[in-house]
Amino acid sequence: KNFQSNLPGNHISHYDLNKLKSTPRAAYNKERILVLSPISRFYNEYWANLLKLTYPRDAMELGFILPRTAEGDEALKKLEKAIKIVQTGPKDDRFAKITILRQDNDGLESQLEKDRHELSVQKERRKNMAIARNSLLFTSLSPYTSWVLWLDADIIESPPTLIQDLISHDKPVMSANVYQRYKNDKGQPDIRPYDFNNWVESEEGLRIAENMADDEIVVEGYAEIATYRPLMAHFYDKNGDVNTEMQLDGVGGGAVMVKADVHRDGAMFPPFPFYHLIETEGFAKMAKRLGYEVFGLPNYLVYHYNE
Amino acid sequence: KNFQSNLPGNHISHYDLNKLKSTPRAAYNKERILVLSPISRFYNEYWANLLKLTYPRDAMELGFILPRTAEGDEALKKLEKAIKIVQTGPKDDRFAKITILRQDNDGLESQLEKDRHELSVQKERRKNMAIARNSLLFTSLSPYTSWVLWLDADIIESPPTLIQDLISHDKPVMSANVYQRYKNDKGQPDIRPYDFNNWVESEEGLRIAENMADDEIVVEGYAEIATYRPLMAHFYDKNGDVNTEMQLDGVGGGAVMVKADVHRDGAMFPPFPFYHLIETEGFAKMAKRLGYEVFGLPNYLVYHYNE
Numbered sequence: 001k002n003f004q005s006n007l008p009g010n011h012i013s014h015y016d017l018n019k020l021k022s023t024p025r026a027a028y029n030k031e032r033i034l035v036l037s038p039i040s041r042f043y044n045e046y047w048a049n050l051l052k053l054t055y056p057r058d059a060m061e062l063g064f065i066l067p068r069t070a071e072g073d074e075a076l077k078k079l080e081k082a083i084k085i086v087q088t089g090p091k092d093d094r095f096a097k098i099t100i101l102r103q104d105n106d107g108l109e110s111q112l113e114k115d116r117h118e119l120s121v122q123k124e125r126r127k128n129m130a131i132a133r134n135s136l137l138f139t140s141l142s143p144y145t146s147w148v149l150w151l152d153a154d155i156i157e158s159p160p161t162l163i164q165d166l167i168s169h170d171k172p173v174m175s176a177n178v179y180q181r182y183k184n185d186k187g188q189p190d191i192r193p194y195d196f197n198n199w200v201e202s203e204e205g206l207r208i209a210e211n212m213a214d215d216e217i218v219v220e221g222y223a224e225i226a227t228y229r230p231l232m233a234h235f236y237d238k239n240g241d242v243n244t245e246m247q248l249d250g251v252g253g254g255a256v257m258v259k260a261d262v263h264r265d266g267a268m269f270p271p272f273p274f275y276h277l278i279e280t281e282g283f284a285k286m287a288k289r290l291g292y293e294v295f296g297l298p299n300y301l302v303y304h305y306n307e
Numbered sequence: 308k309n310f311q312s313n314l315p316g317n318h319i320s321h322y323d324l325n326k327l328k329s330t331p332r333a334a335y336n337k338e339r340i341l342v343l344s345p346i347s348r349f350y351n352e353y354w355a356n357l358l359k360l361t362y363p364r365d366a367m368e369l370g371f372i373l374p375r376t377a378e379g380d381e382a383l384k385k386l387e388k389a390i391k392i393v394q395t396g397p398k399d400d401r402f403a404k405i406t407i408l409r410q411d412n413d414g415l416e417s418q419l420e421k422d423r424h425e426l427s428v429q430k431e432r433r434k435n436m437a438i439a440r441n442s443l444l445f446t447s448l449s450p451y452t453s454w455v456l457w458l459d460a461d462i463i464e465s466p467p468t469l470i471q472d473l474i475s476h477d478k479p480v481m482s483a484n485v486y487q488r489y490k491n492d493k494g495q496p497d498i499r500p501y502d503f504n505n506w507v508e509s510e511e512g513l514r515i516a517e518n519m520a521d522d523e524i525v526v527e528g529y530a531e532i533a534t535y536r537p538l539m540a541h542f543y544d545k546n547g548d549v550n551t552e553m554q555l556d557g558v559g560g561g562a563v564m565v566k567a568d569v570h571r572d573g574a575m576f577p578p579f580p581f582y583h584l585i586e587t588e589g590f591a592k593m594a595k596r597l598g599y600e601v602f603g604l605p606n607y608l609v610y611h612y613n614e
């Protein structure tokens with residue numbers, strides 16, 4: 001690697017960030033990608049989908065962070081077992097590096113979908129998630145990382161070319177549209193929007209924020225806070241071009257590709273209100289404050305687990 | 308290390324952040340410390356002082372970031388030469404790890420003291436410094452790092468026990484008082500305050516910030532912005548207890564000890580105005596927003612180079 005030169009014996013590692021690239025030809029160039037997943041439950045479908053991704057494994061690093069709860073213990077056992085199979089298997093199938101962290105703050109005990117989504121618990125919960133994401137990011141990003149893919153551990157289905165597809169748009173931040181499979185009224189398999197954190201700012205959203213106390217937050221997807229923000233989830237067109245891009249102001253954490261320089265410049269997941277936004281939504285705002293553009297692909301779907 | 312367990316062949320590294328400690332007995336426990344220096348000029352006195360520090364070398368990592376300027380090229384050559392001597396010398400004298408980064412943004416061309424301190428160039432300059440510090444931090448912090456010492460490369464004199472001394476106070480953030488040696492009117496060797504970024508917020512400072520446009524910043528130490536903030540530099544008492552602590556709201560980058568968890572939770576150096584503060588001053592504010600206390604030692608002096 002021409003951006004790295006080492007003295008004998010690895011006493012000193014030298015990296016030239018000028019020569020480190022994040023390009024649409026990432027797979028061909030073997031640009032290093034770091035796939036980061038906070039994970040409280042281990043789903044076989046998530047792992048199977050991850051293993052189907054076609055990006056070169058020797059340029060892929062994985063990072064996980066788990067809560068220190070009984071649920072986290074359970075997930076850790078399954079994760080370690082799954083990893084061991086791959087990393088002791090054929091050399092060509094192994095990931096370049098895998099890091100597992102246990103959080104040092106307490107996770108919320110109940111992670112049932114209903115409890116989890118109560119507006120009142122969102123602030124504490126998302127602060128906790130933001131700190132988890134930051135711990136993972138700050139400790140696993142390397143001087144040679146070109147790309148970071150944030151992939152939630154309950155994203156169980158995506159095109160196998162997910163990484164290349166998101167990278168091909170060559171944007172600082174690019175978010176996929178998170179849907180969910182379910183059975184509709186007629187008992188037929190159908191799909192519906194899941195993640196409402198990919199959005200475009202609205203007049204109303206700005207007005208709400210302006211009238212809030214300093215440490216209040218706007219969270220998207222709650223009737224109590226009617227922001228009328230255009231949500232990427234609603235822009236899906238099943239006959240539309242899968243490459244259609246839209247500019248966003250907030251992103252979720254489902255499947256988001258980030259050029260590593262965006263993080264290296266300082267963009268993290270604010271655990272405190274940042275322009276009245278926190279966690280992944282606050283991250284989008286921070287990326288924009290640093291001068292980067294944030295995009296989403298309304299017609300590019302990945303699927304969230306259905307509990 | 309009991310917080311880290313590896314599978315054979317290093318396929319997977321597992322870190323439990325609960326078991327990672329930052330304690331006053333750091334040296335005895337061999338808690339890992341990361342010493343980070345942005346560096347545009349290499350001073351022999353800085354290096355000599357660094358080598359005199361008595362913290363166990365096998366628990367010490369160093370990280371440097373240099374601008375991509377002619378000055379940076381020059382500093383890099385000297386730095387590499389100095390490092391090579393230590394790291395190829397006796398095994399017990401070697402640092403555990405050394406990382407050198409070259410910035411990918413352009414440094415300011417002129418770094419003469421007068422130009423550097425013009426109020427008008429401060430915003431751009433400090434944004435650049437903030438990004439440099441973030442790049443260094445995000446890429447060199449490890450899951451096993453207990454402490455981070457920010458040590459500017461023009462701090463040329465400190466007690467050899469600097470690390471243990473700052474750590475002994477067991478604070479999330481602890482800043483030393485940066486002075487400078489000079490010759491006074493009578494031609495006698497004397498000392499004077501140098502770094503005015505260690506301060507306590509004032510009514511006037513808050514009032515100025517409140518009346519500013521969103522993206523304006525308050526920078527300390529300029530007659531144009533009279534904040535009347537109590538500056539730690541002025542609290543030095545040569546007969547006082549060297550262990551006297553004072554709570555701070557802003558810090559400089561001269562010699563600041565940070566528990567690694569503060570950074571891991573997300574505290575970085577805002578390159579954009581954060582509560583009208585940027586870089587190291589913004590970092591202190593961010594640490595406080597994350598619930599950490601920030602302190603300084605007015606009677607504990609380190610010395611800045613005198614150009």
Ligand SMILES: Nc1nc2c(ncn2[C@@H]2O[C@H](COP(=O)(O)OP(=O)(O)O)[C@@H](O)[C@H]2O)c(=O)[nH]1
Pocket residue numbers: 037038039040041065066067103107108111116128129132151152153154253
């Ligand atoms: N480390 C960690 N991960 C968590 C925690 N809670 C949830 N997660 C994971 O974080 C991601 C997003 O959380 P999730 O609960 O799915 O959010 P939702 O889909 O928006 O309801 C998923 O991958 C979860 O497995 C936690 O307390 N700690």
Ligand SMILES: Nc1nc2c(ncn2[C@@H]2O[C@H](COP(=O)(O)OP(=O)(O)O)[C@@H](O)[C@H]2O)c(=O)[nH]1
Pocket residue numbers: 344345346347348372373374410414415418423435436439458459460461560
């Ligand atoms: N990487 C990097 N370091 C710099 C740059 N400019 C200054 N430094 C270093 O950053 C630290 C603080 O900068 P300095 O100019 O001394 O600030 P001052 O003492 O407040 O005037 C010192 O260690 C400098 O060597 C730059 O453009 N890039």
Ligand SMILES: [Mn+2]
Pocket residue numbers: 152154304
């Ligand atoms: Mn989810």
Ligand SMILES: [Mn+2]
Pocket residue numbers: 459461611
């Ligand atoms: Mn200086």
